[in-house]
Amino acid sequence: MPFATEIHSAPGTLADSAADLVAIPVRTDGDRPAAATAGTGWSPEALDTRLPAPSADLIAHYELTGKPGETATFPVDLGRGLVRLALLGIGAGTPDDLRAAGAALARLAKGRERVAIATPSLVQDGRTGHDAALSAFAEGALLASYTFSMKSAQKGPRPVPAIDLVADDDGAVAEPVRRGTALARATALARDLINTPSLEKDPAWLAGRAEEIGTEAGLDVEVWDEARLEREGFGAIIAVGQGSVRPPRMVKLAYRPENPTSHVVLVGKGITFDTGGLQIKPTDNMMLMKTDMSGSAVVLGVVSALAELGARVSVTGLIPLAENSVSGSAQRPSDVITTYNGRTVEVLNTDAEGRLVMADAMAYAVAELDADTIVDVATLTGAAKLALGTQTGALFSTDDALAEALAAAGRASGEELWRMPLVEEYRDTLDSPVADLANIGTKTDYGHPGATEAALFLREFAGGLPWAHLDIAGPGRATGDDGLITKGGTGFSTRLLLRWLTATP
Ligand code: BES
Ligand code: MN
Ligand code: ZN
Numbered sequence: 001m002p003f004a005t006e007i008h009s010a011p012g013t014l015a016d017s018a019a020d021l022v023a024i025p026v027r028t029d030g031d032r033p034a035a036a037t038a039g040t041g042w043s044p045e046a047l048d049t050r051l052p053a054p055s056a057d058l059i060a061h062y063e064l065t066g067k068p069g070e071t072a073t074f075p076v077d078l079g080r081g082l083v084r085l086a087l088l089g090i091g092a093g094t095p096d097d098l099r100a101a102g103a104a105l106a107r108l109a110k111g112r113e114r115v116a117i118a119t120p121s122l123v124q125d126g127r128t129g130h131d132a133a134l135s136a137f138a139e140g141a142l143l144a145s146y147t148f149s150m151k152s153a154q155k156g157p158r159p160v161p162a163i164d165l166v167a168d169d170d171g172a173v174a175e176p177v178r179r180g181t182a183l184a185r186a187t188a189l190a191r192d193l194i195n196t197p198s199l200e201k202d203p204a205w206l207a208g209r210a211e212e213i214g215t216e217a218g219l220d221v222e223v224w225d226e227a228r229l230e231r232e233g234f235g236a237i238i239a240v241g242q243g244s245v246r247p248p249r250m251v252k253l254a255y256r257p258e259n260p261t262s263h264v265v266l267v268g269k270g271i272t273f274d275t276g277g278l279q280i281k282p283t284d285n286m287m288l289m290k291t292d293m294s295g296s297a298v299v300l301g302v303v304s305a306l307a308e309l310g311a312r313v314s315v316t317g318l319i320p321l322a323e324n325s326v327s328g329s330a331q332r333p334s335d336v337i338t339t340y341n342g343r344t345v346e347v348l349n350t351d352a353e354g355r356l357v358m359a360d361a362m363a364y365a366v367a368e369l370d371a372d373t374i375v376d377v378a379t380l381t382g383a384a385k386l387a388l389g390t391q392t393g394a395l396f397s398t399d400d401a402l403a404e405a406l407a408a409a410g411r412a413s414g415e416e417l418w419r420m421p422l423v424e425e426y427r428d429t430l431d432s433p434v435a436d437l438a439n440i441g442t443k444t445d446y447g448h449p450g451a452t453e454a455a456l457f458l459r460e461f462a463g464g465l466p467w468a469h470l471d472i473a474g475p476g477r478a479t480g481d482d483g484l485i486t487k488g489g490t491g492f493s494t495r496l497l498l499r500w501l502t503a504t505p
Pocket of ligand 2: 350354
């Protein structure tokens, strides 16, 4: 799905632009906020004569501080009749600041025809670097213009069709904008899948979408239907899916560049709806469970953009897909199931279903895919959300270098991860009297650290490989529009995983 907003490079200066909204950045760098006029075609003095008052007075009048995303607008005549001018806070011009500024400008521009901003005024002091600055700005603007609607008639102002990045050497704009657009597009793809209601989105539907997405991106795609899953020993995916009339699937998508530097397997939780199973969730907790396939959507978004971004690592995406439903054929608490690697699990809670389907997929990766590294993404536990809230993802890892690389990619993306400990003492809470493992913690001594228990469970299926687990139950969805985020699925961790996968030379 192409964005409703397109970012163009336009030659010349703001004076030449036919935009109906023109933005002038306000930086906070020095002691006082100041308008950034580089590349506008006007010196600060010349611009002042065009404004209703000198820019410093306007900044004082509107009490602007220059903080990222802050705006004030007023009409001006820049030589082509009245247009609207926005003073746009860009802070110190860090990538985070520019994402926020791009997002604010896109939100402000709803209902307008064309926005223009001078590229040099955004990248002025060079601290962030020309390309990183422009790609962050594009990323923010596009993500903020994301919408999802199934209304029969669209209401409200429409996203602005065009944002012009104006520059003399507009050729230098195209590449960073392309990169920012690829990151935003991958995220929007994930958001669309997450926001699709589960009436439409069952495992077969999501497998079909994965096939389309993978084929379009030039990947090798393989789909397991329920018969094949059963035959090949994916006992956990089968057990979770058996309560639904809409049977489970698994999809593998392979990105294979020439002379790859290593092989990463990404595993994404794909529960297309989580009722909790027989241990059914209360209404409020079930409400947003169409988003319980966010991990798989993130993996699909990521693999869809690897070629476009020139990743040098081989990546295999694995998405186990099932609907955790309630029926006479649903798995029961106390059932013992056999996972792909032969280990048995006592299902003590049917609502701890994510770790079950993930276990099968991870065991498959270990046994069949010759992976160097496994990273999984899952809306796994309410406990992770309770611990870190909606702004930060929980990161667990058996490998310090991997954990630090992912955390760094998170910081660079504005998708923060916080590393949590895999406390060895807690491991025995997963012991079961009848099976190799229980799917929830059984000891009360440790105070039930739910996110850690789930992570320790998954670690049992990582085969000793360097492994990281992202629990995105908190930041995976949003209750309202805010900056880059639009209410609903966020696609959190898509951009950080792409940054991580493309950072390795
Ligand atoms: N999908 C949920 C986790 C979740 C909760 C995601 C809130 C997003 C927001 C998961 O399958 C689940 O139900 N986990 C249980 C585990 C418990 C039964 C051990 C939980 O977190 O309560
Ligand atoms: Mn659940
Ligand atoms: Zn779940």
